[in-house]
Amino acid sequence: MTEYTRPLPQPTPETQHYWDGAKAGELRLQRCGDCSHVYFPARPFCPACSSRDVNWFTASGKGTLFSYVINHRAPKGFEAPYIIAVVQLEEGPRMMSNLVDCPQTPEALEIDMPLEVTFVTATDDIAIPQFRPMGA
Amino acid sequence: MKQKSVAVVGAAETTGLGKIPDMSNIQLHADCALNAMADCGLTAKDIDGVACAGQTPVEIAHYLGITPTWVDGTAVGGCSFMLHVRHAAAAINEGLCKTVLITHGESGRSQIGRARPVPPPSSLIGQFEFPYGPMGPPTMFPMPVMRYMKDMGATHEDFATVAVIQREWAAKNPRATFHDPITVEDVLDSRMIAYPFRLLQCCLVSDGGGALILTSAERAKDFPTKPVYILGTGESVETPMVSQMESFTSSRAFRTASKKAFGEAGITHSDVDHLMIYDAFAHLPVFGLEDLGFCEPGEAAGFIRARHTAPGGKLPMNTNGGGLSYCHTGMYGMFALQESVRQMRGTAPAQVDGAKLSVCHGVGGMFAASGTIVFSNEAP
Ligand SMILES: [Zn+2]
Numbered sequence: 001m002t003e004y005t006r007p008l009p010q011p012t013p014e015t016q017h018y019w020d021g022a023k024a025g026e027l028r029l030q031r032c033g034d035c036s037h038v039y040f041p042a043r044p045f046c047p048a049c050s051s052r053d054v055n056w057f058t059a060s061g062k063g064t065l066f067s068y069v070i071n072h073r074a075p076k077g078f079e080a081p082y083i084i085a086v087v088q089l090e091e092g093p094r095m096m097s098n099l100v101d102c103p104q105t106p107e108a109l110e111i112d113m114p115l116e117v118t119f120v121t122a123t124d125d126i127a128i129p130q131f132r133p134m135g136a
Numbered sequence: 137m138k139q140k141s142v143a144v145v146g147a148a149e150t151t152g153l154g155k156i157p158d159m160s161n162i163q164l165h166a167d168c169a170l171n172a173m174a175d176c177g178l179t180a181k182d183i184d185g186v187a188c189a190g191q192t193p194v195e196i197a198h199y200l201g202i203t204p205t206w207v208d209g210t211a212v213g214g215c216s217f218m219l220h221v222r223h224a225a226a227a228i229n230e231g232l233c234k235t236v237l238i239t240h241g242e243s244g245r246s247q248i249g250r251a252r253p254v255p256p257p258s259s260l261i262g263q264f265e266f267p268y269g270p271m272g273p274p275t276m277f278p279m280p281v282m283r284y285m286k287d288m289g290a291t292h293e294d295f296a297t298v299a300v301i302q303r304e305w306a307a308k309n310p311r312a313t314f315h316d317p318i319t320v321e322d323v324l325d326s327r328m329i330a331y332p333f334r335l336l337q338c339c340l341v342s343d344g345g346g347a348l349i350l351t352s353a354e355r356a357k358d359f360p361t362k363p364v365y366i367l368g369t370g371e372s373v374e375t376p377m378v379s380q381m382e383s384f385t386s387s388r389a390f391r392t393a394s395k396k397a398f399g400e401a402g403i404t405h406s407d408v409d410h411l412m413i414y415d416a417f418a419h420l421p422v423f424g425l426e427d428l429g430f431c432e433p434g435e436a437a438g439f440i441r442a443r444h445t446a447p448g449g450k451l452p453m454n455t456n457g458g459g460l461s462y463c464h465t466g467m468y469g470m471f472a473l474q475e476s477v478r479q480m481r482g483t484a485p486a487q488v489d490g491a492k493l494s495v496c497h498g499v500g501g502m503f504a505a506s507g508t509i510v511f512s513n514e515a516p
Contacts, residue, residue: 009263010256019263041264041380067283067384070331071275078269081331086279086379096265096379106331111286128267 006077040093061117101132142225143356143363146176146349156343160249164241164345172347185233189216206233213500214467218507222369240470241345280384294437296323298418306457308486337418339464346470368401368510378502389506390427397508409491412472415458469498480513
């Protein structure tokens with residue numbers, strides 16, 4: 001395996017469960033026990049109603065392409081051009097991702113196209129959630 | 137004159153602009169501060185309030201020899217100076233200080249003595265955006281554009297037109313970095329930076345700075361300069377992560393800040409003679425025109441295409457040439473404020489004849505923060 005040279009996240013006590021999920025091949029989100037709001041990124045309370053009664057669950061991993069850019073200047077660990085996308089998750093929140101397993105061109109993309117999560121192993125402790133066109 | 141009115145009495149930019157290899161970041165703050173003091177006949181001994189971003193108020197007060205009774209180090213990116221104006225007006229009204237100096241200086245191009253704080257990998261942006269390789273503002277800021285284009289029916293040509301018209305204004309300004317006219321084709325043929333945006337749709341990278349001096353409107357009468365009154369102010373923030381904005385076709389921070397400023401000033405859109413909307417990238421004037429309420433959602437691109445914001449148009453906007461063609465140090469908001477003050481003083485290179493009211497709207501981070509100031513040259 002080639003060395004992973006992209007920026008690595010450093011989990012905190014509040015986000016560790018999310019990153020543990022990614023390592024286990026699951027995209028984990030949180031839902032409020034009081035108002036049912038589903039949110040991202042992780043925190044031990046609900047940003048919609050301030051309740052601390054929140055619960056983790058495993059998301060479907062399905063979403064759609066909300067917006068994107070194609071970066072033509074590659075930082076360390078990336079090869080230009082590469083897509084940086086914002087994914088609209090089926091459960092409501094949005095998250096940043098790259099789009100993998102597809103040409104890194106505008107022609108290969110359509111806003112609102114269906115996507116699914118996949119996980120890229122970065123280190124022994126960290127896997128990064130990534131998205132690809134559904135069925136790619 | 138209304139009680140508790142505040143005015144700008146001193147305003148100046150750095151002596152040079154664009155490439156200043158013989159000055160460090162802190163000296164750029166000092167250079168424009170000294171120019172602003174000279175503009176209104178003051179020295180550091182007359183200043184008792186200091187606000188700045190990019191350097192701390194401690195550094196600036198010490199360097200200039202000021203003993204302040206009030207400081208503000210609010211640093212929310214390029215619109216920090218709009219927030220400083222707002223906070224300074226409140227502080228002067230409250231009697232916390234009498235004469236406030238607001239400084240911006242940034243060695244954005246030469247990178248001499250400029251601090252570049254990077255959020256750690258444990259921060260929210262470090263965990264949930266940096267792993268995907270966003271390389272600073274040119275990648276992050278245009279993130280909403282493809283969504284906007286789909287929802288609003290805007291085109292690549294629309295966002296190219298923004299840059300073309302800003303260049304028309306810059307052509308009238310001897311201090312602007314670029315003067316030569318450009319066409320939509322030139323913009324769309326320029327080097328791709330981060331699709332959908334190309335080089336001519338991204339801001340310049342410059343050295344420079346600007347400073348403002350504020351005092352009560354009552355005291356402003358005693359200064360040699362024409363007072364520029366602050367009629368209304370607004371501020372807000374939304375999110376440190378562009379991916380987490382509530383909407384990709386509108387900025388909550390823009391709407392919140394501008395609504396507050398218009399309300400405080402008691403003005404309507406038809407009162408506005410001159411407009412500055414911080415244009416770090418070509419989509420910002422489009423978002424700004426809609427979020428400030430000058431256009432309905434989805435109509436700003438057509439408004440710009442119809443030349444309403446161009447020279448000779450009914451709403452002259454970004455008349456210095458903007459961040460796209462005038463200069464952009466990194467935190468450009470101060471230059472937007474300087475142009476509003478020049479327009480209200482009647483001293484702008486591309487002066488809008490008879491302008492009495494100017495709205496100056498700034499952005500910080502990637503739609504992370506916002507500040508709006510309403511200026512007038514008529515006493516409130
Ligand atoms: Zn809740």
